[in-house]
Amino acid sequence: MPQRLNGGYDKNWFRPSFHVASGAMDEHRTASAPASPKARPEPQERGSGIRLGRIAGVPIFLAPSWLLLAALITITYGQYLSSRSEALTLTTGLAVGFGFVVCLLISVLLHELGHAFTSRHSGIGVRGITLEMLGGYTEMEKEAPRPGVELYVSLAGPAVSLAIGLLAAGAAAVLPPGGLAETFAFQLALSNIVVAVFNALPGLPLDGGRALQALVWKLTGDANTGRIVAGWVGRLLALGTAAVAVLLLWSPLVHGYFGILFTLLVALTMWVGAGQAIRHAKAVGKLPPFSARELARPIVAVTQPTPLAEADRIAALGDNERRPVVAVVDGAGSLVGFLHGASARAVPAERRPWVPVGDVTRRIDEDHVLTGDLRGAELLQAIRDDPGGDYLVVTGEDVHGVLRGAELLALVAPNRRPRHPTARRNST
Structure with a gap:
């Protein structure tokens, strides 16, 4: 009692x-107990790294690992631009490269805000957003109550990335061809469309994996079964991504090893995330009812x-x-x-x-x-x-x-x- x-x-x-x-x-x-006149405090925010502030009440954090990726992209993209144009100095190329990194960061933030706002609209709640080396993640207050909500929240991020990519592609189409602005807009469009398509792949820890989890959950009535299926598909996708990285070694279109190492890092992250999802599902399955x-x-x-x-x-x-x-x-x-x-x-x-x-x-x-x-x-x-x-x-x-x-x-x-x-x- x-x-x-x-x-x-x-x-x-x-x-x-x-x-x-x-x-x-x-x-x-x-x-x-004595009564307290103070109002109820807000739920404790969650996140790791550097606190950037809040957007519409959602705490935003920047992981230190992002700084390393920002430096690598700035240098690589700056050298690429300066090599294409003799009129563009390396310093200017690096400045443009850094601007491109900032735009990518904003794109990832908008992607995660898509998850955050749909999550909050669905009554799940949000504790914070963390932007890190390979993208970012939104931490929810609780699990989705129904498969439809899980599907809705998971696809919101890729939809935002796709919208940004299409807008940037439209800008690239109307800008003077061959110019720096047109090149910048094209790269921004390409990166966001790639992020949208890649995240929509049906394997955890990608957003498409959560969508697959929701569909299996709907068919079987068991969220854990959906998580296990999506986790194993995620492991297969991780192996496929690693195979693509190996094939890039022999591709004449790839110069240098940055892209290959980055792809391998993505594959490793996917493998680890998929494994965590499978272990989590098994742990929940062992809980008494x-x-x-x-x-x-x-x-x-x-x-x-x-x-x-x-x-x-x-x-x-x-x-x-x-x-x-x-x-x-x-x-x-x-x-x-x-x-x-x-x-x-x-x-x-x-x-x-x-x-x-x-x-x-x-x-x-x-x-x-x-x-x-x-x-x-x-x-x-x-x-x-x-x-x-x-x-x-x-x-x-x-x-x-x-x-x-x-x-x-x-x-x-x-x-x-x-x-x-x-x-x-x-x-x-």
Whole structure:
């Protein structure tokens, strides 16, 4: 049965209160959390790299790897332009090359904004956009609820790239032929059309792979089956891309090794992304068909001064199969955090009657609160920033208990250790 928070669960500020078990005399008392006048904070933004700002409320980040690619494209394109025209100096060529890189960056950003806006319009939500060496990715707040939404969001990016390519091609058609502006517009059109066509290929981690996943999901009724099929097709496409790179070695149209190495890097990235999608699908398939509410352990709450030994005694009174999690509250009954298992176990037995639980408490924040109805892929996604953490499970004003991320992870990957909460997430 869920616990009812005294005064209700304040969604604006994470200060719920409990019926507290007093550590000294095992009495129970009630305390309510003070009301907070502040508004509910916005969802925490996600991304890695240099923060560029926000567009329509969407945080934008630039990965450092993009700077390396920008330098390589600037040099390669600048040398190409200066070699075609004796009137164009290398310095001018490099300046134009850098301008071309900026246009490519804007094109990729518009591509990702296509995903972001359609995602937000569909009710999925967006945490941020990261622009990186081989393009970029948009991080959603949750999985698409239906195949049609997945298809809609996945094809929005290539559609934007195709539109940019066609506009640039129209500009190239009306500009004076042979001029620098016409060459620039043609290259911009070609790059965006290639991005649109390549991303539409039906294999993960490409956008077309997500579209294929949606179609298989629609036919089979299983999103995981769609992810596995699209992942294996993505691996085949990665091998094909690597084969194209090898064939380019003997092509008379290719001068230098930059394009070949870049194509091989794309193939490697596709292979890794496809493998991640397959492993994710298998992990979700191993999850029990239960919600976070049903997987949560019960809670027993004690105040911060309660001796560790007394907290152990109170917790031992619960079900042995589902031992309660010790929640630590302050004098007002507001949740501070949970007893940190590793820290508590490190306290010697002779000191446990004297060490207060407040000294071995892991504090909890809004990022460690889960909705009771979460299950499957959405549940895994909700804990991915801290897979080994403890999460308070609530529905409205009811507290159901604590979900331990390490226990959930053990169900899907028994031999895997939780990664550090600051480790970088992989998204496609």
